[in-house]
Each structure stands twice: as C-alpha cells, then as structure tokens.
Amino acid sequence: xxANTEDRTTASWMKEAQKGYIRIGVLILLxxxxxxxxxxxxxIKDRTKGFWKPTPGGVYPILRSLEKAGYIKxxxxxxxxxxxxxxxxxxxxxxxxxxxxLKQNEITNNISxxxxxxxxxxxxxxxxxFPMPKMAYPFHMFEDDEKAETITELEHQRAHxxxxxxxxxxxxxxxxxxxxxxxxxxxxxxQKTA
Numbered sequence: 001x002x003a004n005t006e007d008r009t010t011a012s013w014m015k016e017a018q019k020g021y022i023r024i025g026v027l028i029l030l031x032x033x034x035x036x037x038x039x040x041x042x043x044i045k046d047r048t049k050g051f052w053k054p055t056p057g058g059v060y061p062i063l064r065s066l067e068k069a070g071y072i073k074x075x076x077x078x079x080x081x082x083x084x085x086x087x088x089x090x091x092x093x094x095x096x097x098x099x100x101x102l103k104q105n106e107i108t109n110n111i112s113x114x115x116x117x118x119x120x121x122x123x124x125x126x127x128x129x130f131p132m133p134k135m136a137y138p139f140h141m142f143e144d145d146e147k148a149e150t151i152t153e154l155e156h157q158r159a160h161x162x163x164x165x166x167x168x169x170x171x172x173x174x175x176x177x178x179x180x181x182x183x184x185x186x187x188x189x190x191q192k193t194a
Contacts, residue, residue, distance in 0.1 A: 018052060022062050024104065027089060027097040030072055034088035036079075037063055063087060071096055125171070 022044075029035065029043055040063075041054045063085075066072045071093035074085040089097070119125045 018054075019058065022054060022058060023066065024097065024100050026059070026062060026066065027071065027093055027100070030087055030089040031094065031097060034086050036084040036086050038084075040087075066093070 025044055026040055029040055035043070037056065037059050041056070041059050045053050063072065063074070067074050067087070070090060072087045072089055074087045076083055077086045078084075
C-alpha cells in the first residue's frame with residue numbers, strides 16, 4: 001500500500017474520531033461558561049494548539065443536535081451590534097457529560113492495553129521505555145491553562161517525559177545501528193557487482 005494511501009486513510013480515521021469527540025468538547029467548554037459557536041471553534045483550536053480545527057459545518061450541526069436533545073440551551077443575544085446565539089449547558093447536559101467522560105476513561109484504559117500489547121508483541125518494544133500515545137483527545141486540553149498544578153503533578157509529568165526521552169534514545173540507538181548495518185550491507189553488495 002503506497003504511503004499516500006496510508007496517510008489518507010489515517011487522516012480520514014482521525015477526522016471521524018474528531019467528529020465523535022466534538023460533542024464532549026463542546027459540553028466541556030459550555031460547562032465552563034456560556035458561549036457562541038465561533039468562540040467554541042476558536043477555543044478548541046487554541047487549546048489543541050491548532051491540531052484540531054473544527055469548522056462551522058462540523059460545530060453548528062452538533063450544537064443544534066445537542067440543543068434538540070436538551071443537553072444545551074441557546075439564547076439569542078446582541079454582542080458588538082451582532083446577533084449571536086449563546087449556548088449554555090443544562091442539567092441533563094452536565095449528567096450526560098459526566099457519563100461520557102466516565103465511558104471515555106474506560107475506552108482509554110482498554111485501548112491503551114491494546115497499544116501496549118501491540119508495542120510489545122509486534123514492535124518488540126517494552127512499553128516502559130516506549131512513549132504510549134495519549135488516547136484520542138485528552139480532555140485535560142479543555143482545562144484552564146492558569147490552573148495551578150501541584151508539585152507532585154509537575155514532578156510526575158517531568159518523570160514521564162524523562163522516561164519517554166530515555167526510551168526514545170534507546171530506540172534511536174537501535175535505529176542508528178540498523179542503518180549502519182544496512183549501509184555496510186549495501187556497500188558490500190555494490191562492491192560485489194562492480
């Protein structure tokens with residue numbers, strides 16, 4: 001399968017995953033404060049550092065769907081001489097958000113196990129030294145950046161990063177060795193044919 005096909009396929013899969021997570025992301029943001037659709041799109045883009053760029057065609061149907069289900073409520077307001085529909089989360093929206101995050105946590109734990117098994121059995125990499133992907137869309141990205149973290153949390157993050165660096169250095173060392181061996185083999189083969 002050509003690399004272009006692989007890139008297109010995985011990009012398509014990621015786009016489908018984003019569509020599923022937009023509902024939860026919207027509810028998380030509305031749980032913090034009432035806001036309008038454009039601000040939701042901007043907030044998601046900013047908080048994911050541009051990785052996830054929701055479009056009006058993706059967000060507004062979700063807002064209508066969430067409103068129809070009673071999870072959010074929209075009211076028209078005038079801001080800077082413009083009429084905007086400002087949404088706020090409802091009590092049932094809060095309940096569904098809590099349930100969705102609990103379910104997401106279960107999914108994350110189960111998929112992480114599969115990633116670890118794949119890394120160990122197929123890639124032959126010990127997961128302790130291999131940085132595992134953060135699952136799907138980590139919802140901590142919607143937390144306030146100003147939120148104070150404890151020293152313990154910061155030290156845990158540092159330890160995790162150092163562990164990942166160690167694993168990547170080991171992987172880089174193995175790759176450099178494989179490249180050197182492949183170059184030697186290629187050189188020997190080209191000398192035999194000359």
